[in-house]
Amino acid sequence: MSELTRRTAADLAQLLSSGEVSAVEVTQAHLDRITEVDAGVHSFLHVATESALADAAAVDAARAAGEDLGPLAGVPIAVKDVMTTQGLPTTAGSKMLEGWVPPYDATVVRKLREGRLVMLGKTNMDEFAMGSSTEHSAYGPTRNPWDLNRIPGGSGGGSAAALAAFEAPLATGTDTGGSIRQPASVTGTVGVKPTYGAVSRYGLIAMASSLDQGGPCARTVLDAALLHEVMAGPDPLDSTSLTGGYPDVVAAARAGAKDGIAGLKIGVIRELHGGEGGYQAGVLARFDESLALLTKAGAEIVEVSCPSFTAALPAYYLIMPSEASSNLAKFDAMRYGLRVGPQGVEGPSAEQVMAATRAAGFGDEVKRRIILGTYALSSGYYDAYYGSAQKVRTLIQRDFAAAFAQADVLVSPTAPTTAFPLGAKLDDPLSMYLQDVATIPANLAGIPGMSLPSGLADEDGLPAGIQLLAPAQADDRLYRVGAALESLLVESWGGQILDKAPVLDAKTLEAIR
Amino acid sequence: MPAISRDEVAHLAGLARIEMSPDELDRMAGQLDVILGAVAQVREVAGDDVPATSHPMPLVNVTRPDVPRPGLSAEQALAGAPAQQEQRFRVPRILEED
Numbered sequence: 369m370s371e372l373t374r375r376t377a378a379d380l381a382q383l384l385s386s387g388e389v390s391a392v393e394v395t396q397a398h399l400d401r402i403t404e405v406d407a408g409v410h411s412f413l414h415v416a417t418e419s420a421l422a423d424a425a426a427v428d429a430a431r432a433a434g435e436d437l438g439p440l441a442g443v444p445i446a447v448k449d450v451m452t453t454q455g456l457p458t459t460a461g462s463k464m465l466e467g468w469v470p471p472y473d474a475t476v477v478r479k480l481r482e483g484r485l486v487m488l489g490k491t492n493m494d495e496f497a498m499g500s501s502t503e504h505s506a507y508g509p510t511r512n513p514w515d516l517n518r519i520p521g522g523s524g525g526g527s528a529a530a531l532a533a534f535e536a537p538l539a540t541g542t543d544t545g546g547s548i549r550q551p552a553s554v555t556g557t558v559g560v561k562p563t564y565g566a567v568s569r570y571g572l573i574a575m576a577s578s579l580d581q582g583g584p585c586a587r588t589v590l591d592a593a594l595l596h597e598v599m600a601g602p603d604p605l606d607s608t609s610l611t612g613g614y615p616d617v618v619a620a621a622r623a624g625a626k627d628g629i630a631g632l633k634i635g636v637i638r639e640l641h642g643g644e645g646g647y648q649a650g651v652l653a654r655f656d657e658s659l660a661l662l663t664k665a666g667a668e669i670v671e672v673s674c675p676s677f678t679a680a681l682p683a684y685y686l687i688m689p690s691e692a693s694s695n696l697a698k699f700d701a702m703r704y705g706l707r708v709g710p711q712g713v714e715g716p717s718a719e720q721v722m723a724a725t726r727a728a729g730f731g732d733e734v735k736r737r738i739i740l741g742t743y744a745l746s747s748g749y750y751d752a753y754y755g756s757a758q759k760v761r762t763l764i765q766r767d768f769a770a771a772f773a774q775a776d777v778l779v780s781p782t783a784p785t786t787a788f789p790l791g792a793k794l795d796d797p798l799s800m801y802l803q804d805v806a807t808i809p810a811n812l813a814g815i816p817g818m819s820l821p822s823g824l825a826d827e828d829g830l831p832a833g834i835q836l837l838a839p840a841q842a843d844d845r846l847y848r849v850g851a852a853l854e855s856l857l858v859e860s861w862g863g864q865i866l867d868k869a870p871v872l873d874a875k876t877l878e879a880i881r
Numbered sequence: 882m883p884a885i886s887r888d889e890v891a892h893l894a895g896l897a898r899i900e901m902s903p904d905e906l907d908r909m910a911g912q913l914d915v916i917l918g919a920v921a922q923v924r925e926v927a928g929d930d931v932p933a934t935s936h937p938m939p940l941v942n943v944t945r946p947d948v949p950r951p952g953l954s955a956e957q958a959l960a961g962a963p964a965q966q967e968q969r970f971r972v973p974r975i976l977e978e979d
Contacts, residue, residue: 468961471953471957471961472953564938565938579937604945607940607943608940610938611941676926681920682921682923683920685919693897702972703961703962704961704962706963709973710900718972720973721973723900724900726897735899735905736913738899739890739909742896743885743917752924759931759932762934814938815937
């Protein structure tokens with residue numbers, strides 16, 4: 369039953385609970401698919417064949433014994449390599465952690481295990497989640513299943529590509545400035561950054577603690593909701609996790625698909641629509657089409673202005689590196705991870721070993737951000753840079769508050785362009801950073817955001833994404849509107865967007881090796 | 882005048898404990914200068930009356946019952962150590978020789 373890999377997670381859950389297929393069959397089908405295509409796509413840094421099959425067999429046994437299992441029990445999932453997994457290697461895409469097997473599970477991972485999802489392996493990512501193309505992985509880039517010579521987005525390119533290549537029906541992500549949403553956009557998949565604090569950060573290798581947020585990656589809005597429900601919840605091990613106010617996102621997704629969105633007010637953010645920002649024509653055309661569909665479905669479209677958003681990217685590139693430089697100080701070659709000695713020094717000091725190790729273990733982008741953060745936090749510059757950036761954060765929150773007074777949900781294109789060719793932006797960090805211009809404001813304000821496919825751009829036939837944003841702790845609105853828009857779009861396309869992706873056959877895969 | 886000089890980058894790399902070759906310093910200084918040039922505008926955006934935001938959500942104190950629970954065993958904690966001795970992390974010298 370090879371088409372098992374093309375099923376949604378919701379379908380698989382149904383087939384599993386009715387006993388039509390076993391968890392072992394479903395897991396084996398996905399492992400086979402990984403074997404077939406991953407040498408070309410490179411979504412995975414580690415494939416956990418043995419433990420996945422053992423976990424699947426345990427689910428089948430539990431089901432046979434009549435145990436009460438969670439809704440996604442037996443459904444396979446790919447886990448971003450930034451999440452610690454006891455017994456499975458966790459590298460965060462860095463040489464610094466090559467071969468590290470954590471002694472504990474991230475809370476999210478524990479929840480996946482408790483929900484009896486089957487972990488297929490760990491997915492590739494930009495080193496320590498720093499990047500928008502997955503090219504900053506120390507283990508080589510992931511390739512976009514739509515065109516193997518293009519980037520799958522980043523930092524969660526491995527998770528997004530695993531979904532688009534039908535290697536996994538679900539995946540996890542983390543989003544600091546767009547690392548769930550931008551990969552979703554360029555691979556024709558769905559990704560959600562929940563409200564800050566909705567998903568525990570315990571065990572998520574930190575980049576910028578006030579911005580990082582774990583979330584679900586899937587091929588449909590309902591699947592994302594099902595995974596969101598498993599991942600979210602208060603956690604005593606993360607003092608910033610929300611203690612309450614978790615809306616029912618699964619019910620919202622079902623209601624959106626069934627009841628539609630008549631009467632809802634949808635705000636188009638003027639500053640993130642056309643004109644400046646280098647938005648590709650095909651991305652804007654698909655975005656406008658989505659707006660037309662929403663209007664036809666009875667939503668009211670209003671234009672909102674968020675004038676401070678022009679300063680969001682600069683503020684982000686001060687706050688994020690500042691927090692990152694501090695978070696990454698823990699990689700000191702003493703307790704875990706890489707240790708290398710300096711060249712030609714006999715009996716080196718701990719400090720020399722530290723400096724040599726960090727030189728060898730970190731890639732260029734990580735070094736850039738650590739230096740930038742060290743600069744922004746140094747005395748004499750702190751107020752001008754870090755302090756000013758924190759004020760911009762206040763202005764962005766005020767812009768959102770004003771916009772949400774006029775609209776229930778805000779929308780923009782997710783990323784300004786479709787997937788660009790591998791290597792195109794590697795030597796120009798700033799142009800890489802611009803990929804996140806539309807996704808960053810949500811992280812600075814802590815509000816939830818979703819990206820879902822809006823169609824294929826005319827000029828290159830590659831997927832474009834539309835971003836939905838909702839007020840903090842109103843994540844359900846994303847799912848309601850997202851599911852409604854998705855059903856309208858799928859109807860207009862006459863099928864799922866990924867049905868239009870090129871077939872990854874032996875010839876295509878061989879060509880890039 | 883560049884926003885950041887090569888010497889400053891060398892100093893920062895020292896503070897951040899990252900060894901850098903001369904070539905790397907050249908490249909890094911050029912790239913950081915471009916990035917800083919692009920982010921410098923934050924200084925002009927917000928007036929003195931705007932408060933700073935350090936955290937996206939209002940935080941409240943959270944407490945949990947003061948109940949002991951097991952932590953990592955010594956073996957688990959040392960499992961990833963680059964070097965260990967007598968159930969402790971073995972580190973390079975931390976004091977000068979003399």
